[in-house]
Amino acid sequence: MRKITMLVAAALALTTGGAASAKTTVIYAGKLIADADKGAQGPATIVVTDDRITSITAGRAKAPAGAEIVDLGDKTVLPGLIDLHVHLTGDPGGDFRSEAVEPDEWGVVVGTKNARLTLRAGFTTVREAGSAQYTAFALRRGTAEGFVEGPRIIAAGPSLSIVGGHGDVTGFREDIHAVLDQGYSCTGAVECAEKVRKASRAGADVIKITATGGVLSQQGRGLGAHFTDAEMESIAQTAHSLGLKVMAHAHGARGIEAASAAGIDSIEHGTFADDAALKVMKAKGTYLVPTLMAFEGVRERLGKGIYTPTVEEKVRMTLGTVGQAVGKAKALGVPIAFGTDAGVFEHGRNAGEFALLVKAGLTPREALASATTVAARLLSMEDEVGRLAPGLSADIIAVSGDPLSDVTALEKVDWVMARGRIAD
Template sequence: MRKLGLAAAATLALLGSEADAKTTVIYAGRVIVDPDKPALGASTVTVTDDRIVSIDAGRTPAPAGTEVVDLGDRTLLPGLIDLHVHLTGDPGGDFRSEAVDPDEWGVVVGVKNAAITLRAGFTTVREAGSAQYSAFSLRRGTTAGFIEGPRIIAAGPALSIVGGHGDVTGFREDVHDVLDQGYTCTGPVECAEKVRKASRAGADIIKITATGGVLSQQGRGLGGHFSKPELESIATTAHSLGLKVMAHAHGARGIEDAAAAGIDTIDHGTFADDAALKVMKAKGTYLVPTLMAFEGVRERLGKGIYTPTVEEKVRMTMGIVGQAVGKAKALGVPVAFGTDAGVFEHGRNGGEFALLVKNGLTPREAVAAATTVAARALSMENEIGRIAPGMSADMIAVAGDPLSDVTTLEKVDWVMARGRIAD
């Protein structure tokens, strides 16, 4: 009797869960299920809870009790993925705010920016560096549906060398000691320890600053920072924990060393030359160009926003921005979508598409960079990046055809993330 009772209870629970499931039927004039495939005509996409159930040709009748979304002649496509954002910051802030604003303020700013980013069509983002727990708190909030925002793959604080890009610089040494979050490292052993510390804290991915940076107060150029043994230790340790590594990297030799060590993505890649890109190709390393970051920087030059140290590095960089994209394509290096939002205003992420096309990608390749290619870079290609049965219900709708005109992605009309329709 007891076994029968348990079975009956399980059956009732299952029936109850099915009864409580929410189904949404979406009608669209055109559907891009995968940018590498021909688009479908008028179609019906059915979603139950947070999963895509089916894609059918034409307008199939919606069962009673389902929510119906009629997108008219709009194009439905997979939710976009941005592999490099900083949700907890806004552009143009004084570097000294690090000594003034509490980490909690970053969460407040992040709630604002998470909603803006989602409404711009980005249903998954990789948060590329924040205070210790701010991005992790945002990740938890958007997952639970407490706040509106995308799926967040969060790094937490970046690993850097002492005094390098990513470390607190520009203050007195006693102030550095107070602000230090404990993620600088020297030598392979200490770098392995800091990877494990980041993993323990809750990082989904390890972020490192493999070279100097443009916007930090560290003024010694954009060359490589970590030694080869340090880079190898970081990559090996992260991979042993099931984590990938993303590297902020501008200078060619720093890019080459990071790729050779097994780092998974090179973000920015500004001065990447053929030698560096050939190593990236051999290692399967992705390039994440973040071209919009330089648009944001360009708009703020000469306005007293940046210090003289930063302005000098900006002017050294501007003439070559974007050239790595065409070189990478020619050599077969995968180009994935990332913007560095936070250096420019959140919500303008879609401007990256036109810049990718300007620098050598086709519109179809640019859309793939933010869907299928970015999903593979995250090893989430069976979860996001396509519209297919069983995939997460992450979809957006735009007017026009983004496979021929990527600027249509700068204005997104409708967003669904994990089965939830954005406000």
């Protein structure tokens, strides 16, 4: 009996010890942008307990006893940034044939490197927009549990595509296709619904589809629409019934229009979006994620033997139109959220997207909001990330300068905290 009593006492000590050992961090900011939609304020004190913000006060408040002090001097402190379109498990310029040689496990190794680079660049939440079956899911768990230094990951896993379309295995013999196929191409509404359920069962946080052709895939039939209306409606309805949103890779105008009409939640790239497509996006509340940095990465590699002639032809057809949809979308009131397609260019350069968005027509404040409050709304995580407020996740960064007047200040992040953990 005495032994049982001692065991119970030990268990209670462990249980109550968790609260007693809570870690408190006090952060002194020279300037604070708690919410991109509300502008900046003067010096402030942020108190973080474990992984949550517990208070924000103006000025320099006294720190409680035992707290860790982080004095950021005159730096601007703001919410951790959100990139809604990354491919952590890949690097730019790789030979498309490598997927027939390298094991999926190598993607986790590459992703570990890139997760760290992404976090150090100030991005504390990312949406992984397509990977091998379990690589992004493994990274997601690794960063969540603190084994891997990196951002919070919202992961799609393999994208759904039509047979032979962008996202499906192409460029190999048919017998090789059969070996490499991960089983996410579909034909017809019923089969597409099944593949959404399969992705959900595997662990997807979001469903990624390729609604049109792609620039970097080996099939050379342009960038037009792929799925039928019935197929996309089935995908959207099935995903939404499971509590999942759908992101659609889409370049061509009619594919953008059809995906939006079907209820897809975000259009990725949106390169050739015209007024008709954007009006449907506005009516449906569909977000545009422009990924302008992707085309910078592609432009840098043109003519260097990195891309096949098929890909180079599609690249040259596309570059003159990049960014035009952003100004049109803004004028029509389409919500614009931040995403880069990192992996097409080097990870860690994600913040280069801000200057491109401003060049395309956004104000610096709108560009910052696209990577904070707007992105959080698209993720349905506005009560978790995208702002600095008591109760939200302690995802906080610091930069020199004022990103509300000069967005290039975000290209060099001086300090990062993700989920209450200070990077480095």
